[in-house]
Amino acid sequence: MTNNPNSIETPNEKKISRRDVLKTAGVGGVGVLLGASGFGGLLSMTESKAVTKESAEIVSFYGKHQSGITTKAQNHIYFVSLDVTTSKKEDLIKLFKDWTKASALMTEGKTVGELSSNEFLPPKDTGEAAGLSPSNLTITFGVGPSLFVKNNQDRFRLKQKQPKELVDLPKFPLDALEEEWTGGDLCIQACADDLQVAFHAIRNLIRIARGKAILRWAQTGFQRSKQADTKNETPRNLFGFKDGTINPDVNSEKEMNEIVWVQPGDGPNWLVNGSYLVVRRIQMFIEVWDRTLLKEQENTFGRHRVSGAPLGQKNEFDKPDFNHKDENGQVFIPADSHFRLSRGDGTQKILRRGFSYSDGMDVKTGALDAGLLFVGFQRTPSRQFIPIQTRLSNMDKLNEYISHRGSAIFACLPGTKQGGFIGETLFN
């Protein structure tokens, strides 16, 4: 992210996806390609400050870890939970192999198959992403506790491999979970800077799964787009507050290994370099919040709304002082504020990667159906999400304005190399 004119990275290739490169090369050879790239660079020099490495808008699918976890959050998420319907382990393995291949192609902006010349067949790729930028698409796969044991059945002879940490989350006080938004054998998280690209990914993966797995629930979400937030500030949630100020540094390998990635010795080896994903569909009572006084709103979060600074302080990233008292002897940051409770003593951290959702209108009440699709990654849920959420569900002032409607936990598999497949460490 530098503005160094000597940077070795090609300046601004953002309008030239890999597909375009291939196409151009096919048509006119390298000369045309270089010409195009140089031209684009010149034209958009002024507008492209921070665009360097990500400018091809391709996030590599392959790697030690799956992408979409420490990847900078894209503008959109399309999250689905699936139930496996086949009872055959080989079907499941084939599914992950096919998914891996298709995902690698789609993240590069390619179609999942060539258009057949047989007009009596439906096209392999569904087509709506044709010509679109890869849009930093990432596709992340996870397995839920019920893949291992469901109704006391060791369905795929995987029971012995089930990690102790991969169990249904405990019921937290005030949980109002609905069956149709809860659980799942598998999950796919597709994130992209374009919703149509994310939709295309999910749609094609579900299609590939037909006959082997079915949709259990699905939720899209958004953050303010990069175009709208040129200063790259901390995103705001739908209550208008900055959300994600304190998030571990994804560029620090050490921090990620401590907080996010499962390490050797943590549990079964198949999950090393993977991570636990907790997802919660949290409804926000938008109308109720909107008539809440500013002071109350700020006390609820423990931060100033405009700056995001801890109450009683000036700047968003100021170190919070929980003992700081006003002239009446009251602490600035209430003990039951969301900020204070989430933080606890500061030792329990998770990598949050949440998105807002808006599902139109709640037909029962006529209110907006909107909220937060909380997505958090961690190495050990029992020492991270669970204690944090226990504190929040017991005391958080924010509970008056939200309701947890959906919940699931998945083990996100480690990444794979070209030629391998996601899930190979689990199934082999």
Next chain:
Amino acid sequence: MKLLKVSGVLILSSSLLFGCSNTDNNSTAEKAKETKDKSAEAFKGVTDDYRQYAIGEIEEFVKATETFTTAVKSGDIEKAKELYGTSRMHYERAEPIAEVFGDLDPKIDAREGDVPEAEWTGYHRIEKGLWVENTTKGYEQYADQLMKDVNLLRAKVDTVDVTPELLITGAVDLLNEVSTSKVTGEEDRYSHTDLYDFAANVEGAEKIYQLLNPVLTKKDAALSKDIQSKFDNVYNLLNKHKKDTGYKSYTDLSQAEVKELSQAIDALAEPLSQIGIVTEAS
């Protein structure tokens, strides 16, 4: 009932042909035509068999409609209700053929709102009388009209050109009918006999699969096996909803059961949509 069926298919296939923008349009079109001609010959036996099957179903449909309309006209409401679901099954099985007649299909099978009120006739019109108004009175004329239209259908069916394409698209179309109107309970919205139509559509699709199966097995035995197992799965689910000699009312299905049926149809229709590989040279 699909009013725009025929033109819809035409538009789709032409956009498929010309949609492959980077390849040579002409050669693709020519190739496709070649495939078509060749397959028409190769599938002569299969298309003849299908024609026989469809005509057989339409003949049964004529008989069943006779009994049904007689019951309506004689004011035997209970009998008419009893016959409604089963009579329609013959039509639903042979739908790829029955639907070819764009003028007759709406007359026989239009649902309320599909056509202007004044033109609305056929099974569903009488259905509304039987279940909503709980009467046959005033429906005698609809019974007569229906019988006429069904007889005309029988006469016209002999003229249908049964092509391999009709079979290939017909099999999946039958299941699409299930997905879009039967599994949602919209087809028989007054009688709630949707599961009869559901089962009949699936049986009609299976017949086509069976006829094409010898060729399919040679091309891709695994695909054929997969399709068969998905048909079995759908029948297993349907069997859970049998009642007496027929099926449960749609309204007796839970939301979860509806979803289960719907997803089972998707799981079947996806591999079935690959059945067009039978047209490829081995």
